[in-house]
Amino acid sequence: MGAAAERAEEENEEWAGVTPDAARRLVGAAVEAFAERGYHATTTRDIAGRAGMSPAALYIHYKTKEELLYRISGIGHEKALRIMGAAAEAGGSATERLRDAVRTFARWHAEHHTTARVIQYELQALSPEHYTEITGLRRKTDRLLRQIIQDGADSGEFRADDVPGTTLAVLSLCVDVARWFTADGPRTPDEVGTLYADLVLRMVGAPDRG
Amino acid sequence: MGAAAERAEEENEEWAGVTPDAARRLVGAAVEAFAERGYHATTTRDIAGRAGMSPAALYIHYKTKEELLYRISGIGHEKALRIMGAAAEAGGSATERLRDAVRTFARWHAEHHTTARVIQYELQALSPEHYTEITGLRRKTDRLLRQIIQDGADSGEFRADDVPGTTLAVLSLCVDVARWFTADGPRTPDEVGTLYADLVLRMVGAPDRG
DNA sequence: CGCGCCGCTGAGCAAGCGCTTAGGGTCCGG
DNA sequence: CCGGACCCTAAGCGCTTGCTCAGCGGCGCG
Numbered sequence: 001m002g003a004a005a006e007r008a009e010e011e012n013e014e015w016a017g018v019t020p021d022a023a024r025r026l027v028g029a030a031v032e033a034f035a036e037r038g039y040h041a042t043t044t045r046d047i048a049g050r051a052g053m054s055p056a057a058l059y060i061h062y063k064t065k066e067e068l069l070y071r072i073s074g075i076g077h078e079k080a081l082r083i084m085g086a087a088a089e090a091g092g093s094a095t096e097r098l099r100d101a102v103r104t105f106a107r108w109h110a111e112h113h114t115t116a117r118v119i120q121y122e123l124q125a126l127s128p129e130h131y132t133e134i135t136g137l138r139r140k141t142d143r144l145l146r147q148i149i150q151d152g153a154d155s156g157e158f159r160a161d162d163v164p165g166t167t168l169a170v171l172s173l174c175v176d177v178a179r180w181f182t183a184d185g186p187r188t189p190d191e192v193g194t195l196y197a198d199l200v201l202r203m204v205g206a207p208d209r210g
Numbered sequence: 211m212g213a214a215a216e217r218a219e220e221e222n223e224e225w226a227g228v229t230p231d232a233a234r235r236l237v238g239a240a241v242e243a244f245a246e247r248g249y250h251a252t253t254t255r256d257i258a259g260r261a262g263m264s265p266a267a268l269y270i271h272y273k274t275k276e277e278l279l280y281r282i283s284g285i286g287h288e289k290a291l292r293i294m295g296a297a298a299e300a301g302g303s304a305t306e307r308l309r310d311a312v313r314t315f316a317r318w319h320a321e322h323h324t325t326a327r328v329i330q331y332e333l334q335a336l337s338p339e340h341y342t343e344i345t346g347l348r349r350k351t352d353r354l355l356r357q358i359i360q361d362g363a364d365s366g367e368f369r370a371d372d373v374p375g376t377t378l379a380v381l382s383l384c385v386d387v388a389r390w391f392t393a394d395g396p397r398t399p400d401e402v403g404t405l406y407a408d409l410v411l412r413m414v415g416a417p418d419r420g
Numbered sequence: 421c422g423c424g425c426c427g428c429t430g431a432g433c434a435a436g437c438g439c440t441t442a443g444g445g446t447c448c449g450g
Numbered sequence: 451c452c453g454g455a456c457c458c459t460a461a462g463c464g465c466t467t468g469c470t471c472a473g474c475g476g477c478g479c480g
Binding site: 037038040041121124125162164165166168169172173175176177179180186187195196199200202203204205 | 247248250251331334335372374375376378379382383385386387389390396397405406409410412413414415
C-alpha cells in the first residue's frame with residue numbers, strides 16, 4: 001500500500017464499519033461528546049441530540065451507554081494495533097521500523113485526537129469484562145513496539161539499557177498526544193509524527209541517519 | 211536544601227497547609243476518589259464516607275464539590291511549579307539543570323500519582339474561571355522548562371531544532387507518568403526519575419556525560 | 421450547673437440521570 | 451386496500467445526584 005492509499009484509508013470515514021446509518025451517527029456523536037466532556041459527564045440525551053434523534057432512539061441501537069464506549073474503544077484500539085502492526089511487519093532495520101512506528105502512531109493520535117482521547121483516557125468507565133478485553137488489545141500493541149526496540153538493542157543499533165522502560169516511555173509519549181493536540185494548534189499531525197519520530201530515535205541512541 | 215531534607219519535605223503530609231483537620235481529611239478523601247474513578251463519577255457521599263463523615267459535613271468546609279477540585283488543583287500545580295522552579299534556578303550547565311528538572315518532576319508525578327492524576331487529567335471539570343487560573347500556573351511551569359532547553363540549544367549543549375516542540379514532548383512524558391504509574395509496579399519513583407532523565411538527555415542530544 | 425458556640429448529623433428536596441414503554445408514521449409485498 | 455416489519459418519538463418511571471436545613475451534642479467558660 002502506497003503512502004497515498006495509506007493516508008486515504010486513514011482519512012476515510014472512521015466509523016464506516018458501523019451500520020445502519022443511525023448507529024454510525026450515534027458513535028460519531030458519542031465520540032465527540034466523550035472527548036469533550038468525558039464519559040461520565042456526558043448524558044445520553046446529549047449524545048442523541050448531537051445525532052439528531054430523541055433520547056430513546058439510542059436504545060434501539062445500543063443496549064446501554066457503556067456499550068457505545070465499548071464499541072468505540074474496540075474499533076479505536078484495533079485501528080491503533082493495525083497501525084503498529086504495519087510498522088512492525090514492514091521490512092528494514094530496527095531504526096527504520098521504529099521511525100515508521102512512532103511517526104504513524106503519533107500522527108494517528110493527533111489526526112484522530114477525539115477518538116484517541118476517548119479510547120486512551122476513558123477506559124476505566126468500561127465494565128470489568130470489557131476493560132480486560134480492551135487492555136488485551138493494548139498489550140498486543142505494547143508487545144509489537146517492545147519487539148522493535150528489543151531488535152534494535154540486540155543488533156547494537158540502539159543503546160537501550162532498559163527495554164521495557166523505554167517502550168513504556170515511547171508509548172506514553174505517543175498516547176499523550178491525544179491529550180494536548182488540538183486542530184487549531186501550530187502543528188499538523190504530520191509534523192507531530194516526524195518530530196516525535198526524530199525525538200524517539202535520539203532517545204534510543206540510534207545513529208543520526210540510519 | 212540537601213537531598214534528605216528535600217525528600218523529607220516531599221514526603222511530609224502533602225496537605226499540611228489545609229486546616230482544620232476535617233477539611234484536610236476531606237481533601238485527602240477527595241483526591242483518592244477523584245484519582246480512582248474520576249471527578250464526575252465520584253459522589254459527595256463517597257468523599258464524605260471516606261473521610262468518615264456524613265455527606266452534609268462536606269458543605270461546612272467547602273461550598274461545592276468543584277471547590278474541592280479547585281483547591282486540590284491549586285495546591286498540586288503550585289507544588290509542581292516549585293519543583294520545576296527549584297531545578298531551573300539551581301546553578302550548573304543546562305544539561306545538569308535539565309537532568310534535575312526531569313528527574314524531580316517525573317519522580318513527583320510517580321510518588322504522588324494520585325494527586326498528579328487529578329490535577330493533570332480532571333482540569334476540564336473546573337469552572338471556566340478556575341480553569342484559566344490553573345492553566346496559568348501550568349504555563350509558568352512550561353516556560354521554566356522551555357528556558358532550560360533554550361539555554362542548552364543556545365550554548366550548543368543540546369541539538370534541539372524545535373525548542374517548543376521538544377519542551378512539549380518532555381513535559382508530556384513526565385505528566386503522563388501519573389496515568390500509568392502504580393505503587394505495585396516494578397519501578398520505584400526514584401527509578402522512574404533517573405530513567406526519564408537519561409532518556410530526555412539523549413532526546414535533546416546532550417553529551418553522554420555532561 | 422447553665423449558656424452559647426460550633427462542628428456535625430438525619431432527613432429530605434428539586435433536578436437530572438439512564439433507561440423503558442406504548443404507540444405512531446412509513447414503507448413494502450400481496 | 452391490508453398487515454406487519456422497522457425506526458422512531460413522547461412521556462415518564464425509579465433512582466441518584468449535589469446540596470440544604472433544622473436541630474443535636476459536647477466543649478469551654480463563668
